[in-house]
Amino acid sequence: MASILPASNRRMRPDKNTYEGKRSVYVKNPYLDAMDEDILYHLDLGTKTHNLPAMFGDVKFVCVGGSPNRMKAFAQFMHKELQLEGDGEGIEDICAGTDRYCMFKTGPVLSISHGMGIPSISIMLHELIKLLHHARCCDVTIIRIGTSGGIGIAPGSVVITDIAVDSFFKPRFEQVILDNVVTRSTELDKELATDLLNCSREIPNFPTLIGHTMCTYDFYEGQGHLDGALCSFSREKKLDYLKRAYKAGVRNIEMESTVFAAMCGLCGLRAAVVCVTLLDRLESDQINLSHDVLVEYQQRPQLLISNFIKKQLGLCGQMS
Numbered sequence: 001m002a003s004i005l006p007a008s009n010r011r012m013r014p015d016k017n018t019y020e021g022k023r024s025v026y027v028k029n030p031y032l033d034a035m036d037e038d039i040l041y042h043l044d045l046g047t048k049t050h051n052l053p054a055m056f057g058d059v060k061f062v063c064v065g066g067s068p069n070r071m072k073a074f075a076q077f078m079h080k081e082l083q084l085e086g087d088g089e090g091i092e093d094i095c096a097g098t099d100r101y102c103m104f105k106t107g108p109v110l111s112i113s114h115g116m117g118i119p120s121i122s123i124m125l126h127e128l129i130k131l132l133h134h135a136r137c138c139d140v141t142i143i144r145i146g147t148s149g150g151i152g153i154a155p156g157s158v159v160i161t162d163i164a165v166d167s168f169f170k171p172r173f174e175q176v177i178l179d180n181v182v183t184r185s186t187e188l189d190k191e192l193a194t195d196l197l198n199c200s201r202e203i204p205n206f207p208t209l210i211g212h213t214m215c216t217y218d219f220y221e222g223q224g225h226l227d228g229a230l231c232s233f234s235r236e237k238k239l240d241y242l243k244r245a246y247k248a249g250v251r252n253i254e255m256e257s258t259v260f261a262a263m264c265g266l267c268g269l270r271a272a273v274v275c276v277t278l279l280d281r282l283e284s285d286q287i288n289l290s291h292d293v294l295v296e297y298q299q300r301p302q303l304l305i306s307n308f309i310k311k312q313l314g315l316c317g318q319m320s
């Protein structure tokens, strides 16, 4: 049975959603303070083994995405865009001691992979949020840069999520805690979404829109794919579902946005989801883009976020 949000699940909005002022990263766990050491096991970092404030205290932007290669490429791209010393090719994976996730730091920008699906990103976010808290970071913006399936929009379009919805088109994330279902809000930062849209308009030939993003627990049956190992519904049922999603405002489908929005919102992180669409799901199920087109599409959210970060850092004269 779903329960209404208890007080401890209310979102941490310390001030207004302004870009000024200090916004801390919150953890909402009374047990953490009493712990002598916090081992961030899946990141291969810890409070006793690493000086987290020295390593990460200056982080202002965190970018996350499913694939380790994409997040490394983004870190190398940011290195160039921020004109940091060296060519950035030899950038080191901070989490090299584990192969669960990879993490790269370029100036104030942290780039981290999260794998596929809600359980994988959720584990990463628990440890990342504790990391930012232990490092005493403030005013952090976090952005998921991903890929997705579009609904009724041209492949290659970039969707900035206003609200993440579940498979029933509801703006909620249901977290099972022990044997309770706790419903959490999946609202994202509207001002940030608008700023990103405005930023996208400065890039020539860059199709971008704001819309709802549907987050599913599965790529195949959960997204109405007719090409999985299992399929128990007709083409008509699939199209009817996707058209109803479109009518409800959904413009793309992926697999992490609801838990991402819920956890970041609860912990005081200004958050956005920016995903390129690889296909129009009303037209097809198989992703048959050439390697080069796939790489170019995946770079689109990276280009937008890099321009946004440079603007935020006052490096606007140097837009790519």
Ligand SMILES: O=P(O)(O)O[C@H]1O[C@H](CO)[C@@H](O)[C@H]1O
Residues within 6 Å of the ligand: 065, 066, 067, 115, 116, 117, 145, 146, 147, 148, 219, 254, 255, 256
């Ligand atoms: O492109 P990334 O960030 O991996 O995200 C999307 O791609 C994966 C499925 O191919 C899912 O994780 C989905 O959310």
Ligand SMILES: O=c1cc[nH]c(=O)[nH]1
Residues within 6 Å of the ligand: 147, 148, 149, 150, 219, 223, 253, 254, 255, 278
């Ligand atoms: O159709 C798609 C494409 C990428 N990622 C998804 O989750 N679905």
